[in-house]
Amino acid sequence: MAAFVISIAALKRNTALLRETADAAGCKIVLALKGFACWKAFPHFRDDLDGCCASGLWEALLARDYFGKHVVTYSPGYQEEEIRQLCEFTHHLDFNSLSQWFRFREMVMAHPRFKSGELQCGLRINPQCSTGSTPLYDPCVPGSRLGITADQLESADLTGLSGLHFHTLCEQNSDDLEKTLAAVDEKFGLLLHSPQFTYLNMGGGHWITKPFYDRERLIRLVREAREKYDVEVWLEPGEAAAIHTGVLRATVIDVFESAGHRLAILDISATGHMPDVLEMPYRPEVFLAGESSKFQAPGSNNDRPAVTFEGETYVPASETGDHLYRLGCPTCLAGDVIGDYAFPRPLETGDVLIFDDMAHYTMVKTTTFNGVPHPAIVLQHEDGRLETIREFDYADFRDRLS
Numbered sequence: 001m002a003a004f005v006i007s008i009a010a011l012k013r014n015t016a017l018l019r020e021t022a023d024a025a026g027c028k029i030v031l032a033l034k035g036f037a038c039w040k041a042f043p044h045f046r047d048d049l050d051g052c053c054a055s056g057l058w059e060a061l062l063a064r065d066y067f068g069k070h071v072v073t074y075s076p077g078y079q080e081e082e083i084r085q086l087c088e089f090t091h092h093l094d095f096n097s098l099s100q101w102f103r104f105r106e107m108v109m110a111h112p113r114f115k116s117g118e119l120q121c122g123l124r125i126n127p128q129c130s131t132g133s134t135p136l137y138d139p140c141v142p143g144s145r146l147g148i149t150a151d152q153l154e155s156a157d158l159t160g161l162s163g164l165h166f167h168t169l170c171e172q173n174s175d176d177l178e179k180t181l182a183a184v185d186e187k188f189g190l191l192l193h194s195p196q197f198t199y200l201n202m203g204g205g206h207w208i209t210k211p212f213y214d215r216e217r218l219i220r221l222v223r224e225a226r227e228k229y230d231v232e233v234w235l236e237p238g239e240a241a242a243i244h245t246g247v248l249r250a251t252v253i254d255v256f257e258s259a260g261h262r263l264a265i266l267d268i269s270a271t272g273h274m275p276d277v278l279e280m281p282y283r284p285e286v287f288l289a290g291e292s293s294k295f296q297a298p299g300s301n302n303d304r305p306a307v308t309f310e311g312e313t314y315v316p317a318s319e320t321g322d323h324l325y326r327l328g329c330p331t332c333l334a335g336d337v338i339g340d341y342a343f344p345r346p347l348e349t350g351d352v353l354i355f356d357d358m359a360h361y362t363m364v365k366t367t368t369f370n371g372v373p374h375p376a377i378v379l380q381h382e383d384g385r386l387e388t389i390r391e392f393d394y395a396d397f398r399d400r401l402s
């Protein structure tokens with residue numbers, strides 16, 4: 001059976017590192033639910049984080065109901081009913097445009113939670129400083145709809161606001177944060193120095209839990225910002241919390257040849273279950289389960305094995321070799337292909353493949369396109385025990401459609 005298998009031990013390793021970083025920097029770190037929202041895992045690492053970052057009402061409700069602590073909400077576009085509900089429980093409410101803030105500020109500022117200081121409002125700013133390499137993930141491209149540029153704020157009435165929020169990074173190190181902070185200072189420094197602004201949210205995209213990430217620099221930058229502007233600093237990573245914490249287990253359901261290519265059809269779909277493989281795009285690592293010769297656990301490229309199944313061994317696939325297969329999926333989309341992988345022996349129907357690093361930006365994005373069954377969700381506990389927390393059936397597919 002296809003399944004996302006999430007390792008509690010690996011999650012805890014990541015969140016412990018995030019806690020350590022937050023403590024050293026003196027900032028708050030919240031989990032971006034857009035990246036990982038498997039709420040049944042929350043109790044295992046809740047103590048390490050300060051709350052959740054939500055992309056709108058539904059994620060905010062999930063944060064309130066299953067995580068607790070702080071709820072930090074930002075959406076590129078709110079509707080009135082969302083604001084009405086969010087005012088009841090979110091702690092930060094960050095707006096993407098001045099028009100949204102002007103539309104809702106009267107309602108928000110009249111709320112008792114705003115008056116008591118329990119609810120604070122901020123603006124997402126666009127420092128117009130591109131440091132990443134993938135335009136799809138760059139909110140600073142000219143004409144970006146994400147965030148307010150400095151020129152728009154020049155003579156605006158900012159009464160009622162106390163926070164600024166930027167999110168410009170994606171899988172990046174702290175040197176890029178340093179460049180971004182220089183741009184933020186140049187364009188928005190005056191605002192940040194004013195006592196009206198009491199929090200600065202530095203968004204996500206910080207690859208904090210990667211072995212090569214320069215945490216010392218991050219800690220220095222956060223401390224400097226806190227001191228310079230006298231603000232509370234918030235970070236909202238998604239990927240850094242869930243990276244290398246889970247795999248997607250799939251089964252080969254057909255093997256055949258076409259025009260000189262060997263093809264294997266799996267019981268999972270790239271577009272349906274791991275869309276970043278097509279969108280980013282990127283090439284996940286694949287392992288063939290059940291071979292006893294060479295042992296390498298998924299995740300070991302990061303020195304942190306993620307999921308190990310008792311008694312199972314895994315052989316990594318490589319780019320070239322005798323037994324090269326194009327791994328494809330059971331949907332009508334011609335491009336629903338994961339990539340070409342070489343295995344140590346010919347693939348057979350029934351072989352089990354493990355795709356590494358499939359905890360983040362997967363389960364939060366899945367669909368039942370073409371009616372392909374959704375993989376189950378399994379937690380691997382610290383003692384190795386596997387607990388299936390969700391299985392999907394025809395009724396799940398049917399009921400989503402009407």
Ligand SMILES: Cc1ncc(COP(=O)(O)O)c(C=O)c1O
Pocket residue numbers: 032034035053074167169170171203204205206236237238239240
């Ligand atoms: C506003 C905002 N905050 C946080 C994140 C989380 O980013 P990441 O998962 O790369 O850390 C994102 C991701 O797109 C985002 O848009």
